[in-house]
Amino acid sequence: MEKIKRTIYIIAILWLRQIKRYIRSRTRMLGSLGQPILFLVALGFGFGPIFEKAGGGDYIQFLAPGIIAMTIIFTAIFSGIEVIADKQFGFLKETLVAPVSRYSIMIGRTLGGATVAVVQGIIIFILAVIIGFHPLITLSFPLAFVYMILIALFFTGLGTAIGSVLDDMHAFPLIINFLIMPLFFLSGALFPLKNLSQAINIAAMINPLSYGVDGIRGVLVGQVHFGLLTDFTVLVAFSVFILFLGSYLFSKIKV
C-alpha cells in the first residue's frame, strides 16, 4: 500500500512539473495555437463553399474535430523534445539517480504532456465554437473528451519514445514532421474518408489518428466512419502498446 502511495506521489510530482512549465511558458502556449487557428479559419472559410457545393455540408462542422485532434497531436508529440532537453541540460540525471522506477517517471511525464495537449485541444474547441462550430449536443463534449485523452496519451507516448532514443534536439522536429504530417493528412481530419482510393483507405485504416478524429467527430457532430466502439478499442490498444514501448525505451536511456 505504501509503495502504491509513493508511486502515485512520484507520478503526481512529475505531472505537476509539466503543468507548471506549460503555464509559465506563454510563448509555447500561444505559439502552439497559431497553426490550428490558421487551419481552422483559412481552410474552414476558404474551402467551406466548395465543400458545401459538393454536398458535404457545413465544412466548419466537419473540420473542427479534425483541427482539435491536430492541436492535440502536435502538442502531445512535441512534449517528447523535453526528454531530449532534460538529457542535454542535465535534469534527467536528477530523476534517473533517484530511488524510483523509471516506469513511474515515464508515466508521470506522459500524463503531464497529455494533460497539456488536452488543454490546448479544449482551447481550440472553444475557439471553434466562437467562429461557428455547433456541437451536436452540449453533453457530447465529455465523450469527445475521452477520445481527446486517448489521442493525447498515444502521441505523448510516441513523442517520449522517440525522445528517448534521440539525442539531437534539432533532429527531433524534422523526424516528427516527417512522421506526423502524413498521419495528419491521411486521418480524415481535412476530408472525408469515403470514396477514396484503396491505398489511401488502407493508410487511413492503419493510422491511429484516423480513429481519434473519427471518434471526436462522431460524438460532436454525429458523422462516424469506423464506429465509435471501434475507434475507442483501437485507440486504447494503440495507446497501451505505445506506453509500453515508450516505457521500455525510456528505461534504457543513458545520460
Place this chain on the structure above:
Amino acid sequence: MIEVKNLTKKFNDFIAVDNLSFSVKKGEIFAFLGPNGAGKTTCIKIFTTLLKPTAGEVFINGINPVENPNKVRKLFGIIFQDQSLDDELTVLENMNFHGVLYGVAKDLRINRIEELLKMVELWERRNELVKNFSGGMKRRLEIARGLLHHPKIIFLDEPTLGLDPQTRNHIWNYIKELNQKKNITVFFTTHYMEEAAKVADRIAIIDKGVITAEGTAAELINITNTNSLEEAFLKLTGKIIREEGEKNIDQLRMQRKLWKR
C-alpha cells in the same frame, strides 16, 4: 563505505577505467585528482548507478549498485559536473521535487528545506525561478538539494568548475562543515590541485583510467620526493595541470554548454 575492486569500464575499444581498486572510509573526504578525460566522471557514474561496469565490483555501504540500484540510490546525494536543476521551477519547487522523489515525508521536508536553504543562504530567494540565478547560486542550491534526503555519502563531480574563487571557497566550507557535523562521507573529483590538497583527507591521482598513487597530500609529496602536490602530480603522471589551462578548459566547457542551449 565505498569499496572498489578491479573496476574496469570500456566504451567499445576505449578503456575509460582500468582495473581500479580502492576504498573510502565512513566520514572521510576523498578526492579523485586527475586531468580531463582521466576517468573521474565515469567512476562517479558507475557509483551512482548511471553506468554499469564492464568488469569488477563496487560496494556502496556494502551494497552492489548493479544488483540493487534503488537501495544504493537511497544512500547518496550527488552534485553533477553539469547543472541538473530545472530552470523553469523555483528554488522551493526544485527542492520539493527532489524530496518527493526520495520519499521524504512532507513535515520533515518542509523543515529540512528551510534549514538547508538557510545554510546555503538561499532562503530569502526561495520563490524565485532558478533561471535567474548565477552559477554559484545554482551550485549552492544543488548542494542543498543533494542533502535533503540526508544521504550517507555525497558525490561531487567537479563541483566548483567554472566558479569564481570566492564561491569555490564558500562551497568547500559548507561541505567540510557538513562532513564534520553530520559525518557524511564525501567523494569528489577535481582537477584543481589546491582544492584537493586543502579539502581532502586522502587523494587518489588518476590518469588514463589508472590510479597512479593514493594517500594524503603530504604522503604523495613524500613518496615522490617533491615539494608540492603539483610537482608530485607531474612526477606521477608526467603532466602539469596548470591554472591557465584549467581556466581555458573551463571556458570551453561553459561555451559548449551555452551553444547547446
